[in-house]
Amino acid sequence: MANISVFLCKCFGEIDNTINFDFLREELSKDPSVVLISIVDSLCLETDIEKTVSQIRESNSDKVLIAACSTLSRGNLVIESLIKEGVERHKIGLVDIREGCAWIHGDNPEDASKKAKDLINMGIAALQHKDMSDDMSVTVHPNALIIGAGPAGLAAAMSLARTGFKVNLLERSKVPGGMLKLISRCYPDNDDASNKLGPYLREVENNPLITFYPQSKITSVEGDTGNFTVHFSFQEKDSFIQAGVIIVATGAKIFxxxxxxxxxxxxxxxxxxxxxxxxxxxxxxxxxxxxxxxxxxxxxxxxxxxxxxxxxxxxxxxxxxxxxxxxxxxxxxxxxxxxxxxxxxxxxxxxxxxxxxxxxxxxxxxxxxxxxxxxxxxxxxxxxxxxxxxxxxxxxxxxxxVPNNDNVQLAEMLDIEVDRYGFFSEIYPMHPLETKTDGIFICGSARWPVSSDHSILQGKAAAMKAVSYLRQSKIAASTLSRVPGLKSGHARVVPESCTGCGNCVAACPFDACHIEKLEGRYISIVNMMKCKACGSCVSVCPNGTMQIPEHNYRMVGEMIKMAF
Amino acid sequence: MLEKTKNIARQILEEKKASAVFGLMRNEWNIIQPHLFEDPAGLANLVLEPKWLLAKLAMRILRSSPENYKLAVICRGCDERALIELIKRNQIEKENLLTIGIACSQEQAAICLCDRPYPEKLDAGEKVSGVDPFQDERVRKFLIGNDKERMKRWADMLKRCIKCYGCRNSCPICICEPCKLEDDVWVQRGVVPAETITFHLIRAFHLSDTCVACGACQEACPVNIPLLYLQLGMRKTLREKYGYEAGLDPETKSPVLSSAFEKPDTDREFPDWINSLREEDES
Amino acid sequence: MNQPRILIFACKWCGFIGADAAGKKRISLPSRFRVIPMECASLVETDAILRALAGGIDGIAVLGCHIGGCRYNNANHTAIKRLELLQDLLDTTGIGSSRLLLSFGTAHEDYQFEEIIKNFFDELTLLPPLDPWL
CATH class of the missing domain: 3.50.50.60 (FAD/NAD(P)-binding domain)
Structure with missing residues (x-):
C-alpha cells in the first residue's frame, strides 16, 4: 500500500457550502494509507501549488490525490503544474468533486458530502493500483515519400521541398501531372491546366531535394510511424526507400x-x-x-x-x-x-x-x-x-x-482505412487527412473526388502535417496522440499469462497487436507506436493479461468496490 | 459406424498420416477410457459410446508433444467445433490435427439439446437433424416467465453451487491460466456458494461467442445446475443477428470482436432501371 | 424506498464531457450515481459490470460516442455488440437488460445527460432490488 497525501480544494469557498470538508477530513483520517490531508483554498493558484509541492516533499507520501474540479476545468492545470514540479504523472490522481458532485447536488449537502467521500475513496483505491505504461521512441527518418504525382502529390512535394525536406515522389505513369495533364481548362477560373501545373512540374525538375521515380509501383511497406521502409518496383527493378512520413496522393480513376x-x-x-x-x-x-x-x-x-x-x-x-x-x-x-x-x-x-x-x-x-x-x-x-x-x-x-482498383491493396500495405466505396478515409472527421497509422496522410482525390484547386490545397495541408513529424529527430510513442497530451498509455501484455487466443488482435481497431510464437507458444505483442490506448483489447482479453497500466482492471475493480 | 470408424483409423495409422488416433477404448476391466491408439492392432478395442469430449485432452496431448506430432481425433459434432475453436485460439496447430467425424444418434441429440449433432466433416454415421433447444420442454419450463420468476428459478439452482470449478475445468474452450474466476478482484474468494452474478455470469459471458454447446459444463456439474441454458440466449442472438455460430470454420472470427456493423449502405430505395443498366454494364 | 445506486462508465470524449457540462451548468441531479471516466466505451469490461451488479449496484450505464463518431476507429461498435450480448445474458438470468443502460450517441450534452440519468433512476426505482445472490 502506497502512502497517499490528499489535497482537498475548496475552490475559493465555492464548494464548501455544499461539501462538508471537516467530515471529509474525519473520514479520510480513518484510512491508514492516507498520510496527509490538506485542505487548500485554491489549488490552481501558483502560490498554492508551491505550498502543495513543499507539503508533498515533507510528507512521506508516494502518491498524491487531488480532489478539486474536473480535468476539463482546471484539474488538468493542477496536474500539469505538479508534473512540472517533478511529481510523476502516474502518481497523481484527480477526483472531481466540483462539477461531478458539489455543483450538481447543491440542494442536498448531506448526500453531496457522502458522495465526495466515496469519490475520494474511489480515487484512493484507483491511485493505489495505478501504474505507468512503458514507452518507446523511434528515430525519425528525415525524408518524405509521396505516392502519386498528380496535383495533390506535386503540391505536397513542393511544399515539403521548400521547407527543406528531401522528398521521394513515386508515380505510376511516365510523367508527373496526373489527371491535370489530360484536361484543357480548370474550373472555376477557366485557367489552362498547363498554367496551373507548370510551376509544380518545374519544381520537380529543378529542385534537387525532390527525386522523381516514374513508372514505379509499391510492392510492400514495412516499419512504423517515423520510419517506414517502402519497397517498390521502379522501371521494373526492385528498389526501396526509407521515409519518415508517407503522403498518399494516388488520385482516382475516371469511370x-x-x-x-x-x-x-x-x-x-x-x-x-x-x-x-x-x-x-x-x-x-x-x-x-x-x-x-x-x-x-x-x-x-x-x-x-x-x-x-x-x-x-x-x-x-x-x-x-x-x-x-x-x-x-x-x-x-x-x-x-x-x-x-x-x-x-x-x-x-x-x-x-x-x-x-x-x-x-x-x-x-x-x-x-x-x-x-x-x-x-x-x-x-x-x-x-x-x-x-x-x-x-x-x-x-x-x-x-471512382477509386483506383488497387486502393484496397495499397491500404492493406500501408495499414490505413478505405471507406465503403474504396476511397482512402480518415478515421475521425476531426482529424482531416490523418489516417489510422500516424505519419501517413491522404490528400486529393485519393481521399474523395475534389477539384484540382482543392487537390493542391490538400496536398499542401498534408505536407504541413507531415512536417510536424519530420522536424522531430525522435518520436516517442506516448506523444502519438491526435489530441496532444491526452494519450493515456499503451496496452501491456503479461507474457506469462497470455494464452495467445488472438482476441486482442481481432478487436484492435488500429492493428497494433499481433500474435507471435515465442518459445513454443503463442503470445500477443503490442506495437506501442500504433496503440492508441482505447482499451478494445483489454475488454476482450479473457483473463486480464492485456492491460492499460494507467487504467488497469484492478483499479476499476477496486473503484467499483468503493463506489458506495 | 464403429467398423467404418475403425477402418478409417486403421488406414490413417497404416498410411502414417497421423502419429496416433485418439479415441475411446474399452480396457481389460471393461471400463471405457480415452486412449491413444498408436498401433493399428489396438483398434479392436475402440468404442464410440458414451459421449466423451476429447478436445481438451487432445489439445494437451498436442501441446506436450514434439512439433511434428500429428494426432487424429475421433470426434462428435461438439468435439469438432471445440477443436476448431481451439485452432482459432492458437492452441492447436491446424496442420497437426486430423479429425474422424462421427454423427450422434437422435437420442443423444435430444439429451444434449444439440442443434447440430454432427461434425462438419462427417466420416462415419448418418446425419440426424438437430433439436431446437428452445422447443424443448425442459428449457421452456426453465426460461419462461417474467424476470422475477426466472431470477427465482436461477437463484434456487445456483445456490446449490459448491464452487468446484468443474464447469470451468471441463469446458473444452476454457484455456486461460490464470483464470479470472480465481481473481479476488472479480470473484470473492472463500465464499460458497460462489457469487452468482460474478462467478457464473463471468464464466458464461466469457464463453458467449465461443460456446459450442457441448454441455460439458452441465455434465460435470455435481449439483446438476443447467449451465448450458445460460448460453442458449446468447447463441441464439449471435446466430440471428450476425449469422455466426462458434466452431464452424477456423477462419471466421467472432462478430463481437469486430467493429463492422452489418448495416446497409443506405436505406434508400432505388428504381429498377438502375439495376437493369447495371446488368448491361457488367456484361 | 432507498434510491437506486447507479454506476456510470463514461467515455471521456462523450459521456464524461456531458456529465461535466451538467456540472458546469449546476443542473440538480439525484446524488446516488458515480461516474468512472473511461478512455473509450470499448474499455468497459463486461466483468466489471457484473462485478458492480454483484456488489449491490442496481444499474450500470455505459455512455459512449455516436455510431461512426468514435475517436478510435469505431471501437465503440465493438463495445455495443458485446454489451448487447451481455444484455441477453442478463435477460436469460432474469436480472433484466434494463439494468444495463447503453447510450451511444447521447449524453454528449448536459441536458441529455440529465435526462438519461433521471430516466434511468426512475426506471430502476420501479424494479425490485437486485439480490446479489440472485
Whole structure:
C-alpha cells in the first residue's frame, strides 16, 4: 500500500457550502494509507501549488490525490503544474468533486458530502493500483515519400521541398501531372491546366531535394510511424526507400460508363474526359452538345456525389456557348451541385451565357434517339412535366470519379482505412487527412473526388502535417496522440499469462497487436507506436493479461468496490 | 459406424498420416477410457459410446508433444467445433490435427439439446437433424416467465453451487491460466456458494461467442445446475443477428470482436432501371 | 424506498464531457450515481459490470460516442455488440437488460445527460432490488 497525501480544494469557498470538508477530513483520517490531508483554498493558484509541492516533499507520501474540479476545468492545470514540479504523472490522481458532485447536488449537502467521500475513496483505491505504461521512441527518418504525382502529390512535394525536406515522389505513369495533364481548362477560373501545373512540374525538375521515380509501383511497406521502409518496383527493378512520413496522393480513376446511354457503341456519345481530349487537340466540333449529369453516380452502386462533374459540365457548356456562335447547349441534370464560395457564381455565369438546364428524375432518365449516331435526346422535364426532344450532335456523359482498383491493396500495405466505396478515409472527421497509422496522410482525390484547386490545397495541408513529424529527430510513442497530451498509455501484455487466443488482435481497431510464437507458444505483442490506448483489447482479453497500466482492471475493480 | 470408424483409423495409422488416433477404448476391466491408439492392432478395442469430449485432452496431448506430432481425433459434432475453436485460439496447430467425424444418434441429440449433432466433416454415421433447444420442454419450463420468476428459478439452482470449478475445468474452450474466476478482484474468494452474478455470469459471458454447446459444463456439474441454458440466449442472438455460430470454420472470427456493423449502405430505395443498366454494364 | 445506486462508465470524449457540462451548468441531479471516466466505451469490461451488479449496484450505464463518431476507429461498435450480448445474458438470468443502460450517441450534452440519468433512476426505482445472490 502506497502512502497517499490528499489535497482537498475548496475552490475559493465555492464548494464548501455544499461539501462538508471537516467530515471529509474525519473520514479520510480513518484510512491508514492516507498520510496527509490538506485542505487548500485554491489549488490552481501558483502560490498554492508551491505550498502543495513543499507539503508533498515533507510528507512521506508516494502518491498524491487531488480532489478539486474536473480535468476539463482546471484539474488538468493542477496536474500539469505538479508534473512540472517533478511529481510523476502516474502518481497523481484527480477526483472531481466540483462539477461531478458539489455543483450538481447543491440542494442536498448531506448526500453531496457522502458522495465526495466515496469519490475520494474511489480515487484512493484507483491511485493505489495505478501504474505507468512503458514507452518507446523511434528515430525519425528525415525524408518524405509521396505516392502519386498528380496535383495533390506535386503540391505536397513542393511544399515539403521548400521547407527543406528531401522528398521521394513515386508515380505510376511516365510523367508527373496526373489527371491535370489530360484536361484543357480548370474550373472555376477557366485557367489552362498547363498554367496551373507548370510551376509544380518545374519544381520537380529543378529542385534537387525532390527525386522523381516514374513508372514505379509499391510492392510492400514495412516499419512504423517515423520510419517506414517502402519497397517498390521502379522501371521494373526492385528498389526501396526509407521515409519518415508517407503522403498518399494516388488520385482516382475516371469511370467509363460502358453500356449507359449507348456509350462505347455510339460514336457521338462521349464522356467528359474525351471531351477534354478533343478540346486539347482541337478536334472538337459541336454546335448542339447535350451534357447528361450523374451518369453512374448517385445510384445504388455508387450512392455518392462525385462533386466535380457538375462544375466540369458548367465549364465545358459555357465554353461552347461562349465560343461558338449560334450554339445551343443543354445540361440535363438531377440537381446542380455547386458547393463552396466560388461555384455558385460559376453556375450563375453559365446560366447567363445561354446554357439551358433541364432537370430529370432518377426514375426517368433521358433517352438516346438514334442507333449509330445520336440525333436527339428525349427527356422528361421534371419541373414542367413536358417530355422534350432535344436535337443534338454530341452527347457528353458526366461520370463520377471512382477509386483506383488497387486502393484496397495499397491500404492493406500501408495499414490505413478505405471507406465503403474504396476511397482512402480518415478515421475521425476531426482529424482531416490523418489516417489510422500516424505519419501517413491522404490528400486529393485519393481521399474523395475534389477539384484540382482543392487537390493542391490538400496536398499542401498534408505536407504541413507531415512536417510536424519530420522536424522531430525522435518520436516517442506516448506523444502519438491526435489530441496532444491526452494519450493515456499503451496496452501491456503479461507474457506469462497470455494464452495467445488472438482476441486482442481481432478487436484492435488500429492493428497494433499481433500474435507471435515465442518459445513454443503463442503470445500477443503490442506495437506501442500504433496503440492508441482505447482499451478494445483489454475488454476482450479473457483473463486480464492485456492491460492499460494507467487504467488497469484492478483499479476499476477496486473503484467499483468503493463506489458506495 | 464403429467398423467404418475403425477402418478409417486403421488406414490413417497404416498410411502414417497421423502419429496416433485418439479415441475411446474399452480396457481389460471393461471400463471405457480415452486412449491413444498408436498401433493399428489396438483398434479392436475402440468404442464410440458414451459421449466423451476429447478436445481438451487432445489439445494437451498436442501441446506436450514434439512439433511434428500429428494426432487424429475421433470426434462428435461438439468435439469438432471445440477443436476448431481451439485452432482459432492458437492452441492447436491446424496442420497437426486430423479429425474422424462421427454423427450422434437422435437420442443423444435430444439429451444434449444439440442443434447440430454432427461434425462438419462427417466420416462415419448418418446425419440426424438437430433439436431446437428452445422447443424443448425442459428449457421452456426453465426460461419462461417474467424476470422475477426466472431470477427465482436461477437463484434456487445456483445456490446449490459448491464452487468446484468443474464447469470451468471441463469446458473444452476454457484455456486461460490464470483464470479470472480465481481473481479476488472479480470473484470473492472463500465464499460458497460462489457469487452468482460474478462467478457464473463471468464464466458464461466469457464463453458467449465461443460456446459450442457441448454441455460439458452441465455434465460435470455435481449439483446438476443447467449451465448450458445460460448460453442458449446468447447463441441464439449471435446466430440471428450476425449469422455466426462458434466452431464452424477456423477462419471466421467472432462478430463481437469486430467493429463492422452489418448495416446497409443506405436505406434508400432505388428504381429498377438502375439495376437493369447495371446488368448491361457488367456484361 | 432507498434510491437506486447507479454506476456510470463514461467515455471521456462523450459521456464524461456531458456529465461535466451538467456540472458546469449546476443542473440538480439525484446524488446516488458515480461516474468512472473511461478512455473509450470499448474499455468497459463486461466483468466489471457484473462485478458492480454483484456488489449491490442496481444499474450500470455505459455512455459512449455516436455510431461512426468514435475517436478510435469505431471501437465503440465493438463495445455495443458485446454489451448487447451481455444484455441477453442478463435477460436469460432474469436480472433484466434494463439494468444495463447503453447510450451511444447521447449524453454528449448536459441536458441529455440529465435526462438519461433521471430516466434511468426512475426506471430502476420501479424494479425490485437486485439480490446479489440472485
Amino acid at each position: 467509363f460508363p460502358t453500356g449507359l446511354y449507348g456509350y462505347g457503341e455510339i460514336k457521338n456519345v462521349i464522356n467528359q474526359m474525351e471531351f477534354e481530349r478533343q478540346s486539347l487537340n482541337g478536334s472538337l466540333e459541336t454546335k448542339k452538345p447535350v451534357f447528361i449529369q450523374c451518369v453512374g453516380a448517385r445510384n445504388r452502386e455508387r450512392p455518392y456525389c462525385s462533386t466535380i462533374c457538375c462544375p466540369i459540365s458548367l465549364k465545358n457548356a459555357s465554353r461552347i456557348a461562349e465560343d461558338i456562335p449560334g450554339a445551343s447547349v443543354f445540361i440535363l441534370h438531377r440537381g446542380i451541385m455547386t458547393p463552396g464560395n466560388t461555384l455558385e457564381k460559376y453556375y450563375r455565369d453559365t446560366l447567363s451565357s445561354g446554357v439551358q438546364f433541364i432537370r430529370f428524375e432518377e426514375e426517368q432518365p433521358p433517352r438516346i434517339i438514334g442507333s449509330d449516331y445520336v440525333e436527339a435526346v428525349e427527356v422528361y422535364d421534371a419541373i414542367t412535366g413536358i417530355t422534350r426532344k432535344i436535337e443534338t450532335d454530341l452527347v457528353v456523359l458526366s461520370t463520377p470519379l
